[in-house]
Amino acid sequence: MSSDTVTIPEASDSAPRPAAPVDRADGLPLLVIEPAPGWRPINLRELWRYRELLGFLTWRDVKIRYKQTALGATWAILQPVMTMVIFTLFFGRGAGMAQKTPGISYSLFVYAGLLPWVFFTSSITNAGTSLVNNQNLVTKIYFPRLMMPLSSVGAAFVDFGIALVLLIGMMIWNQTGPGIGILFLPAVIVLMSLLSVGVGALLAGLTVAYRDFRYVVPFMTQMWMFVTPIIYPTSIVPKELRWLWGFNPMAGLVETFRYAFLNWPSDWTPQTFLMSGAISICVFFVGIFYFRRVERTFADIV
Amino acid sequence: MGCPVIRVENLSKQYRIGAREVRYKTLREALVNLAAAPYRRLRDRGQRATQSDSVWALNDVSFEVQPGDVVGIIGRNGAGKSTLLKVLSRITEPTKGRVEIRGRVGSLLEVGTGFHPELTGRENIFLNGAILGMSRAEIRRKFDEIVAFAEIDRFLDTPVKRYSSGMYIRLAFAVAAHLEPEILLVDEVLAVGDASFQKKCLGKMGGVAREGRTVFFVSHNMGAISNLCQKGIVFEHGKIAFEGTAREAIERYHRTILDCDERRNGLPPHVLYHAPENEAKHDYSVTRIEMLDMDGNPKEVLSTWDDVIFRVSYCCNKEVRTGSVELSFAPVEGGRLLFLATQPDGTLPLVFTKGEHSVDCILERFPLSAGTYMLSSALAIPTVQWLWKGQDLTAMTVAPCDVYGSGYAPKASRSLLAVPHQWRVVSKASEARVP
Numbered sequence: 072m073s074s075d076t077v078t079i080p081e082a083s084d085s086a087p088r089p090a091a092p093v094d095r096a097d098g099l100p101l102l103v104i105e106p107a108p109g110w111r112p113i114n115l116r117e118l119w120r121y122r123e124l125l126g127f128l129t130w131r132d133v134k135i136r137y138k139q140t141a142l143g144a145t146w147a148i149l150q151p152v153m154t155m156v157i158f159t160l161f162f163g164r165g166a167g168m169a170q171k172t173p174g175i176s177y178s179l180f181v182y183a184g185l186l187p188w189v190f191f192t193s194s195i196t197n198a199g200t201s202l203v204n205n206q207n208l209v210t211k212i213y214f215p216r217l218m219m220p221l222s223s224v225g226a227a228f229v230d231f232g233i234a235l236v237l238l239i240g241m242m243i244w245n246q247t248g249p250g251i252g253i254l255f256l257p258a259v260i261v262l263m264s265l266l267s268v269g270v271g272a273l274l275a276g277l278t279v280a281y282r283d284f285r286y287v288v289p290f291m292t293q294m295w296m297f298v299t300p301i302i303y304p305t306s307i308v309p310k311e312l313r314w315l316w317g318f319n320p321m322a323g324l325v326e327t328f329r330y331a332f333l334n335w336p337s338d339w340t341p342q343t344f345l346m347s348g349a350i351s352i353c354v355f356f357v358g359i360f361y362f363r364r365v366e367r368t369f370a371d372i373v
Numbered sequence: 374m375g376c377p378v379i380r381v382e383n384l385s386k387q388y389r390i391g392a393r394e395v396r397y398k399t400l401r402e403a404l405v406n407l408a409a410a411p412y413r414r415l416r417d418r419g420q421r422a423t424q425s426d427s428v429w430a431l432n433d434v435s436f437e438v439q440p441g442d443v444v445g446i447i448g449r450n451g452a453g454k455s456t457l458l459k460v461l462s463r464i465t466e467p468t469k470g471r472v473e474i475r476g477r478v479g480s481l482l483e484v485g486t487g488f489h490p491e492l493t494g495r496e497n498i499f500l501n502g503a504i505l506g507m508s509r510a511e512i513r514r515k516f517d518e519i520v521a522f523a524e525i526d527r528f529l530d531t532p533v534k535r536y537s538s539g540m541y542i543r544l545a546f547a548v549a550a551h552l553e554p555e556i557l558l559v560d561e562v563l564a565v566g567d568a569s570f571q572k573k574c575l576g577k578m579g580g581v582a583r584e585g586r587t588v589f590f591v592s593h594n595m596g597a598i599s600n601l602c603q604k605g606i607v608f609e610h611g612k613i614a615f616e617g618t619a620r621e622a623i624e625r626y627h628r629t630i631l632d633c634d635e636r637r638n639g640l641p642p643h644v645l646y647h648a649p650e651n652e653a654k655h656d657y658s659v660t661r662i663e664m665l666d667m668d669g670n671p672k673e674v675l676s677t678w679d680d681v682i683f684r685v686s687y688c689c690n691k692e693v694r695t696g697s698v699e700l701s702f703a704p705v706e707g708g709r710l711l712f713l714a715t716q717p718d719g720t721l722p723l724v725f726t727k728g729e730h731s732v733d734c735i736l737e738r739f740p741l742s743a744g745t746y747m748l749s750s751a752l753a754i755p756t757v758q759w760l761w762k763g764q765d766l767t768a769m770t771v772a773p774c775d776v777y778g779s780g781y782a783p784k785a786s787r788s789l790l791a792v793p794h795q796w797r798v799v800s801k802a803s804e805a806r807v808p
Contacts, residue, residue: 104463104472127503131489138491138532211483212504213463367466370459371388 111363117215125218129225132197136226147230148237151185162302172304175333176245183329184301186238187263190231191270191321192292197223198271199278199288206373216366217359220271224264242332250334252327258348259327266320266351269358276365279373299325305343316343320354323347376475378556378587379438379461384470386431386456386611430456432611434470438589438604440555443582445598445619446591447626448608450763451649454591457608458482458560461589476555476587479506483560485545490534494525494544497533501548515551522573523547538757543570550577557581558589575601593764595623595707627705630747630768643671645683645748646766657693657752657760660729661686662700662767667735676774677783677791678738686731687752693725693760698732699751702741705768710789711741716755725752740792743773744785 118125137143155178163169163177172180198220202209205219242248278284299321300308308316316322323343330339431453438444446454459465461472462480487504488497498519502512512519520526523543525536533541559578575597582588582601592598598605598619605622607615607629615625640647646662664672665682675681685698699714713734715721723732748769752761773782776791783791 100476102463102472102474102478104460104467104474106467106469123509124503127500131492131500134496135489135491207483208487208504210464211486212480213478214504214506370465 107367111360111366113217113359113363114215118217121214121218124214125221125225128218128222129229132222132226133229144233147233151182151189151234152237154185154189155182158302168303171307175247179241179245179247179333180304180329181301182238182241183332184299184325186231186234187259187325187328188296188299188301188321189234190227191263191267192296193230194224194227194267195270195274196288196292197226198267199274200285201271202275202279202369202373203282203285209373210370216369217272217362220275220362221268224267224271227267228264238332247333249332252330252334252339253332255327255344256331259324259331262320262348262351263324263328265355266324269351269355271358272362273354273358276362279369280365295319295321298322301325317346318350320347320350324351377437377473378440378442378475379589380473381437381461382435382471382473384431384434384457384460384472385429385468386453386460386465387427387429387468389427429611431460431467434611434613436606436613436616438587440476440587441585442604443588443602444590444604444606445602445622446589446606446608447593447595447598447622448614449630449765452608453611454608455482455560456611458558458589458591461558474556477506478556478558479552479554481549481552481557481559484542484549488533488541488545491532493530493532494536495529497544498548501545502551505549505552506554507552511553519547519551522550522577539567539570546570546574550574550581554586556587556589560591561593593762595626599623599707623707627747627765627768630765641671642673645769646750646763655761656691657687657689657696657725659685659687659698659750659752659761659763659766662748662750665733674772675739675769676772677742678740678774678776680735680737681739683734683736684731685734685750686729687761688729689725689727691725692727693754695754696723696725696760697753697755698723699753700734701749701751702746702769703749703765704785704789705745705747710746714753714755738793739771740790741771742783742785742788742791743771744789745770746785 137146140146142149158181159169159178163181169177201219201223202216208214209216209219274284274288278288296302298316298319300316305313305316305322305326323345324347326339327344327347434453434457446457448454456465458480459482460467461474462478462482464480464482485501487501489500492500498516499509499512502519503509507515520529523540523546525540525544528536528540533544536544578588578590578597579601588601590598590602602619605615605617605619606613607622607626609629614629615622617625643664644661645664646659648658648660661684663684663686664675665684666672667680667682669682672679672681683700685700687698689696695716697714697716697719699712701709701713702711704710713719713736715723715732721732745768747765748767749765750763751759753759771785773784775782777783
């Protein structure tokens with residue numbers, strides 16, 4: 072053994088060992104591959120090394136979504152816009168929701184709420200099936216598997232960006248501007264990304280093991296939408312039950328997003344926002360850690 | 374001697390199979406299992422059928438590779454070669470043991486990984502390159518070389534789904550061939566494409582090896598192994614059976630196949646090959662090869678110039694519009710000798726439908742001399758791609774027969790082929806007849 076080789080102690084089964092490169096005297100990174108049961112931390116250095124791949128995978132997801140379509144990228148706007156139109160017709164006029172949101176156009180109200188929501192659902196639905204759909208990649212090539220749900224979130228982000236442009240356009244047309252709430256925008260975007268990555272990673276891991284999750288998710292998001300104040304303002308929820316809404320992280324994030332853009336005496340409360348933020352961060356860590364834990368079985372069972 | 378670039382210590386990989394197989398489940402099954410667990414534990418007490426539960430694809434494997442080694446890994450199907458590459462590529466985790474790797478690893482377990490049919494050739498080069506681990510700058514730098522190697526300049530901006538399969542393979546390999554890792558792991562990917570392309574690929578691999586990179590090459594192509602590799606490792610049932618020079622490894626491998634006792638267990642002598650259990654998991658596979666005489670009865674001994682029927686039975690789980698069955702005989706030391714196929718060489722179009730089927734290859738006057746030959750078989754879409762390849766399935770002996778009436782039966786050590794011929798002395802009279 073040459074003198075510059077450091078003896079690495081034998082791994083016991085209980086100690087988690089990430090396969091992290093450690094630089095050696097001869098300049099080449101040393102990689103150790105060992106069974107590592109248990110919980111494993113996120114390998115940030117590796118994720119950084121593969122950052123270009125993340126860009127390519129996101130680009131691929133976005134590109135193939137719109138290839139050979141007649142409308143191309145306008146689909147990114149079409150979904151929230153069509154939903155907004157339908158909601159305005161049925162809930163705004165038909166169910167009289169427009170009365171519940173005085174001082175603001177109901178369409179704008181709904182659209183502003185839809186944006187983060189569509190980002191969230193499209194992230195988690197695509198992330199959930201990302202590993203199963205890319206089975207050939209998972210079984211033949213190594214890359215940090217987290218890239219797959221991350222690229223779904225990335226692609227949803229691109230759509231979000233496009234739809235946001237329309238929101239700004241609508242606001243200009245309605246002659247409304249943001250108020251002080253705009254300061255919360257960066258926080259909302261970060262939190263909603265964390266939440267999406269967390270739930271996405273969780274679902275991705277679950278779908279590999281239990282295939283029926285891919286059918287559960289669309290149903291789940293439908294139900295979830297009704298407990299999120301998109302169609303209705305939180306003000307119609309009776310005060311005694313409003314604390315329950317705090318458990319839905321998307322509720323707080325949607326409210327805050329609206330507050331950021333629409334300068335409207337809204338029912339935004341800092342409590343809901345903080346609760347949503349805390350839950351989002353927790354879900355992020357839970358999702359990532361679960362993913363890392365089951366990651367090693369992916370190639371064998373996907 | 375410097376530090377080894379790869380060190381493997383007591384590596385083991387276990388796969389669960391059969392009833393306890395951890396394949397994907399549905400939630401419903403998982404919940405039912407959970408509910409039934411206590412009952413099942415009671416019932417199974419004392420009936421631990423662990424033998425059929427799991428298989429050790431790799432069993433306590435240890436070896437070292439020095440920088441610059443070109444190592445050939447050979448062994449029968451299912452011996453654990455591909456599993457080893459998967460573990461070294463970090464695609465699957467070992468169950469026990471440890472691997473130390475020094476340097477960047479590039480894995481070629483399959484060509485065209487990540488190719489998306491909707492994207493153009495240009496876009497796929499970047500995507501595939503990124504997936505294989507190249508940076509965007511690197512791909513841009515090598516872009517022209519890649520396109521030149523693949524010979525697809527005119528089709529760069531067409532979606533890949535419009536490419537012919539030949540173009541697809543060429544492009545896929547071109548990207549992979551320009552990987553420049555310190556350690557290259559290659560898994561039988563060179564067995565694709567036409568002859569000129571294969572030569573190009575082998576040439577490129579040779580170039581990579583000469584540059585001093587470490588190469589791990591899994592293949593059934595003994596010719597490629599002996600040309601490219603200096604070291605060879607033979608795998609058998611998940612363990613290393615032999616480690617030494619490439620030449621010695623090839624000999625050891627052939628000796629294993631010639632050791633008929635191991636596999637003949639109860640097979641009647643006219644059955645040349647009968648597939649092991651786990652071959653059935655493939656979409657297509659040859660299940661049995663038998664020898665029959667012209668009346669359809671089992672033929673136990675084959676001699677030179679015998680009339681013989683080789684019956685190849687195969688099983689398909691998917692349909693193929695045009696399929697072909699191939700049978701080939703090769704000398705023990707490797708190389709090519711006799712190759713027979715229903716198409717394109719032969720004239721029997723086949724449609725592969727689901728189920729078990731058989732074809733007969735009727736050979737009058739079997740042309741091989743007395744000796745031992747390696748039998749291989751394959752299922753393919755003629756001139757397009759292989760569906761299943763069984764290289765060196767079994768060793769087969771041809772018995773001597775004095776076909777020339779000279780008292781000397783032709784032997785493989787003198788001449789592999791025994792052709793009908795005559796000798797005569799040229800007399801003045803016969804000379805005049807020839808213009």
